[in-house]
Amino acid sequence: ENILEPQPAVFRQISVPEQSKMEYCTDTGLVVPAVTPELHQQLLAAAERGGLTLERRMEVVGICASQMALMLLGGSSRLDPKNSHQRPSVVVLCGVHEQGAQGIACARHLANHGVSVLVYLHNCTKSPPVIAAELRLLQGTTATCMSQHAGLPTGPVDLLVNCLDCTKTCTAQREQPWYRSVVAWAGGSRAPVLTIDPPASGPATPGGLQSKWSLALGLPLALGEGAGRVYLCDLGIPESIFQEVGILYHPPFG
Amino acid sequence: ENILEPQPAVFRQISVPEQSKMEYCTDTGLVVPAVTPELHQQLLAAAERGGLTLERRMEVVGICASQMALMLLGGSSRLDPKNSHQRPSVVVLCGVHEQGAQGIACARHLANHGVSVLVYLHNCTKSPPVIAAELRLLQGTTATCMSQHAGLPTGPVDLLVNCLDCTKTCTAQREQPWYRSVVAWAGGSRAPVLTIDPPASGPATPGGLQSKWSLALGLPLALGEGAGRVYLCDLGIPESIFQEVGILYHPPFG
Numbered sequence: 124e125n126i127l128e129p130q131p132a133v134f135r136q137i138s139v140p141e142q143s144k145m146e147y148c149t150d151t152g153l154v155v156p157a158v159t160p161e162l163h164q165q166l167l168a169a170a171e172r173g174g175l176t177l178e179r180r181m182e183v184v185g186i187c188a189s190q191m192a193l194m195l196l197g198g199s200s201r202l203d204p205k206n207s208h209q210r211p212s213v214v215v216l217c218g219v220h221e222q223g224a225q226g227i228a229c230a231r232h233l234a235n236h237g238v239s240v241l242v243y244l245h246n247c248t249k250s251p252p253v254i255a256a257e258l259r260l261l262q263g264t265t266a267t268c269m270s271q272h273a274g275l276p277t278g279p280v281d282l283l284v285n286c287l288d289c290t291k292t293c294t295a296q297r298e299q300p301w302y303r304s305v306v307a308w309a310g311g312s313r314a315p316v317l318t319i320d321p322p323a324s325g326p327a328t329p330g331g332l333q334s335k336w337s338l339a340l341g342l343p344l345a346l347g348e349g350a351g352r353v354y355l356c357d358l359g360i361p362e363s364i365f366q367e368v369g370i371l372y373h374p375p376f377g
Numbered sequence: 378e379n380i381l382e383p384q385p386a387v388f389r390q391i392s393v394p395e396q397s398k399m400e401y402c403t404d405t406g407l408v409v410p411a412v413t414p415e416l417h418q419q420l421l422a423a424a425e426r427g428g429l430t431l432e433r434r435m436e437v438v439g440i441c442a443s444q445m446a447l448m449l450l451g452g453s454s455r456l457d458p459k460n461s462h463q464r465p466s467v468v469v470l471c472g473v474h475e476q477g478a479q480g481i482a483c484a485r486h487l488a489n490h491g492v493s494v495l496v497y498l499h500n501c502t503k504s505p506p507v508i509a510a511e512l513r514l515l516q517g518t519t520a521t522c523m524s525q526h527a528g529l530p531t532g533p534v535d536l537l538v539n540c541l542d543c544t545k546t547c548t549a550q551r552e553q554p555w556y557r558s559v560v561a562w563a564g565g566s567r568a569p570v571l572t573i574d575p576p577a578s579g580p581a582t583p584g585g586l587q588s589k590w591s592l593a594l595g596l597p598l599a600l601g602e603g604a605g606r607v608y609l610c611d612l613g614i615p616e617s618i619f620q621e622v623g624i625l626y627h628p629p630f631g
Contacts, residue, residue, distance in 0.1 A: 263615025361517025
């Protein structure tokens, strides 16, 4: 017999410039190192320069996060026409920043799939362009949007999507009364939480929301406790752009 | 027993202004009417006005088409690290128009997932901006791009993605020598064909490529013979935009 032995499988296919504080492992055994918030920002900036605009990345995150949420809600059986009397309900909690805009994009795609969606967006006088663009698209769907946490639903909710934190203002924001009330409401709702693009401190460090799942973008940060099971979203960033910021990268997605 | 009878399931949830030439049925029984090419163009133009820019739609089609192709290739088991010696191979055939650009976006996402990808783009002196933008992003991946059909591979190919036709120039283009050579090569390769966004005449009307699967965008056109099994891609177009062009729409995706 002349059976060609396959090369030994290589499980470490991604390397980052500095020794990583934390490493993750995919269910096929691939090692995925965490990156620092600074390196993550450099990667997104290089992607932007390379033509992967914020608009494109917003659409990628919106689709992938909504596909994950639909899977967590039980997939297509929950949206079967014979089940139309019990449509799944999702509340998306958004701060006023890029992460919040990602939440609104996710809400739009969920509503487009027939999910009953409510978006809570912290009331601020002036929305940044990235939020305004997503709100404009959201208005065309059946999703409802509110900015008073007093109006958050009292009935059962199937899933919470948490986009309250951004990487920069997170600690200061968590001191604010509105943030505390929303986190208290979320705790009381007893609905499982999916956090999109959590900050390096992790979603549930003092004052934040304990997550059952987290969705990291491109490459994960070293997420602290309370991140739950970590998933990785493929932002579609080409390999050469990873190399530009010193990351030797091979797609871990399979 | 006081079991609340669920309302009777409604399977006709989408209606179009003119009597549709053709209707499709999803595997959950929902009726999806075909639309005319003119109405399809109006829908995309309304989506553009509503903020769903060509860039966003390009990213949506690129991701959804690549996810479908990965599923047709056998899913994650084909991309397992222990299988790295037999990576799936895909050839993407692109004309010089928006449909060709959609193929290049799909190629990028496939390459980002570790698939071995070759893009054939008909050689033309000046690429429209939509093609140039996708080529720029493709260059950062491991995909290769060629414009001479003589160089198309002679070895086995796992899947062909067909984006040769656009809705307008299709009949004239099919008379051209390069088109005939590419279709002849594709027939000889014996690889199954997935056509993205096929023209109303259907991919395999005289001179075109017989498809095993077709991926329609938003709502299907009345695809003629040779379209194979028709799938629908959710472009993320909000319901109000369907209403703007006279279509009563409820998402059929589940």
